[in-house]
Amino acid sequence: MNAMSHDDRRVHLNAAGLGRMPPAVLDVLTTWTRFEDRYGPYELEDRLDDVLHREVHERLAALLGAPSRDTVLCTGAAEGFAAVLSRLPLGPRDRVWTTPYESAANLTALFALRARTGCRLEVVPLRPDGDMDLEWMATHAGGDLALVSVTHVPAGCGIVNPVEEIGDILAPHGCLYAVDASYAVGQLPVDAGRIGCQLLTGDGWRFLRGPQSVGFAYVAPRVHDVLAPYGGLPLAPPHGAAVAALNAALARPTAAFAPAPGDLASLLRAAVEDTPGIEVVAPGRVQSGIVTFRHGELPAALARRRLADRGIVVWKTVAQETPLYLPGRGVVTAVRASVHPDDSAEDIERFSAALKDAVTEPCPLPTRNRRPLPTAPAPHAPPARPAAVLTPRPRSSGRRHLTLVSDGPSDTGRLRPGA
Numbered sequence: 001m002n003a004m005s006h007d008d009r010r011v012h013l014n015a016a017g018l019g020r021m022p023p024a025v026l027d028v029l030t031t032w033t034r035f036e037d038r039y040g041p042y043e044l045e046d047r048l049d050d051v052l053h054r055e056v057h058e059r060l061a062a063l064l065g066a067p068s069r070d071t072v073l074c075t076g077a078a079e080g081f082a083a084v085l086s087r088l089p090l091g092p093r094d095r096v097w098t099t100p101y102e103s104a105a106n107l108t109a110l111f112a113l114r115a116r117t118g119c120r121l122e123v124v125p126l127r128p129d130g131d132m133d134l135e136w137m138a139t140h141a142g143g144d145l146a147l148v149s150v151t152h153v154p155a156g157c158g159i160v161n162p163v164e165e166i167g168d169i170l171a172p173h174g175c176l177y178a179v180d181a182s183y184a185v186g187q188l189p190v191d192a193g194r195i196g197c198q199l200l201t202g203d204g205w206r207f208l209r210g211p212q213s214v215g216f217a218y219v220a221p222r223v224h225d226v227l228a229p230y231g232g233l234p235l236a237p238p239h240g241a242a243v244a245a246l247n248a249a250l251a252r253p254t255a256a257f258a259p260a261p262g263d264l265a266s267l268l269r270a271a272v273e274d275t276p277g278i279e280v281v282a283p284g285r286v287q288s289g290i291v292t293f294r295h296g297e298l299p300a301a302l303a304r305r306r307l308a309d310r311g312i313v314v315w316k317t318v319a320q321e322t323p324l325y326l327p328g329r330g331v332v333t334a335v336r337a338s339v340h341p342d343d344s345a346e347d348i349e350r351f352s353a354a355l356k357d358a359v360t361e362p363c364p365l366p367t368r369n370r371r372p373l374p375t376a377p378a379p380h381a382p383p384a385r386p387a388a389v390l391t392p393r394p395r396s397s398g399r400r401h402l403t404l405v406s407d408g409p410s411d412t413g414r415l416r417p418g419a
Contacts, residue, residue, distance in 0.1 A: 014336075018212070020209060021210070028244050048243070056250065059250035060250065065192050071217070075213050076215040077201035081149075085110065090113065091118060095122060096122065097137075098324075099149070099150055101322060101325055104320055134162065141169060141173050141175075147175060150177075151179075154183065156317050156321050156334075157282060162286075178200070182203045199217065209249050212242075215238070264348065271348055272293045275355050275356050277296050277298075281294065301316055306357075
């Protein structure tokens with residue numbers, strides 16, 4: 001449960017991973033969970049009918065700049081994204097774009113889509129500064145482009161991708177435009193209408209500071225129409241008490257648009273950059289309130305523990321969370337800190353002092369690995385299956401372009417422009 005004692009003196013800099021539920025939100029979650037335990041789920045559903053089917057959708061609509069009739073609830077952004085892709089009627093002639101900043105969970109759904117339909121999955125290239133190459137996108141978009149998936153703010157670094165500019169590029173082509181706003185909503189303005197996307201997904205437990213296992217999505221009527229012949233949107237509703245708690249979190253004055261103050265984000269970044277031996281992982285020209293960094297000698301896991309010992313809550317991120325970007329930059333693990341409007345300049349000062357103290361503390365000497373004792377193999381053990389290998393296929397142009405090649409099944413239909 002993403003709740004901690006509000007009487008402690010810890011500085012919480014992990015809103016991107018798990019926001020601290022305010023006491024009022026935690027009280028709603030606890031009250032309705034106890035109610036269900038006593039009276040059962042049907043009575044809970046009846047008591048929360050207006051919250052579950054009207055109020056929370058109206059608040060989500062205000063947050064996302066979308067009609068309330070087009071918002072849906074799910075257990076998380078990744079589940080909402082995978083549910084839509086599981087029913088998309090694409091085929092081998094369709095192209096699908098993703099970016100190097102895509103999350104592992106969304107890539108899994110994209111690979112499943114490719115395996116099911118045989119569509120071509122391509123990765124949009126980056127400019128030397130880390131920004132997405134919008135000129136490449138404008139040049140290569142066309143009528144066979146069926147789906148484009150973009151992460152507003154990635155999990156592994158703090159870049160803010162230009163989702164509105166991308167929407168302008170894609171609008172004439174009629175493709176489905178999906179935006180993962182999990183790490184953006186609650187700290188940046190998110191407006192599905194201005195973005196021009198038809199699918200926007202988010203989590204309730206990060207910067208919005210709701211409970212875990214409740215997410216949401218904006219799904220445009222066009223997407224519902226496309227999925228209807230194939231069974232509609234296969235989503236299981238989240239727990240009623242969690243929805244009520246998310247509704248309470250959305251009702252807070254800072255929920256509709258609560259960007260981390262620019263000076264706090266700048267102070268956090270400056271505190272990291274001023275620490276000796278630190279390298280900041282910050283591609284692109286526009287950054288959010290998320291700062292990812294690593295130290296040349298101090299492992300990320302040990303840095304996180306040392307900061308925790310000094311009353312600072314941060315998170316360790318691993319390359320596999322953003323597998324198309326971080327591994328290619330030599331990043332295996334890193335520390336991620338993120339600010340929230342409830343943080344203060346004094347909190348950043350405490351973090352700065354703790355970080356400098358943590359990196360100057362001597363690292364323990366590596367222990368000598370002992371050779372393990374041999375063990376007998378399990379009888380009749382089946383051979384292990386080899387892992388699939390993803391191989392880049394270069395194009396004839398000078399720009400490096402990664403195409404994820406699939407030997408998928410035959411055509412199962414197309415999502416045509418304007419369908």
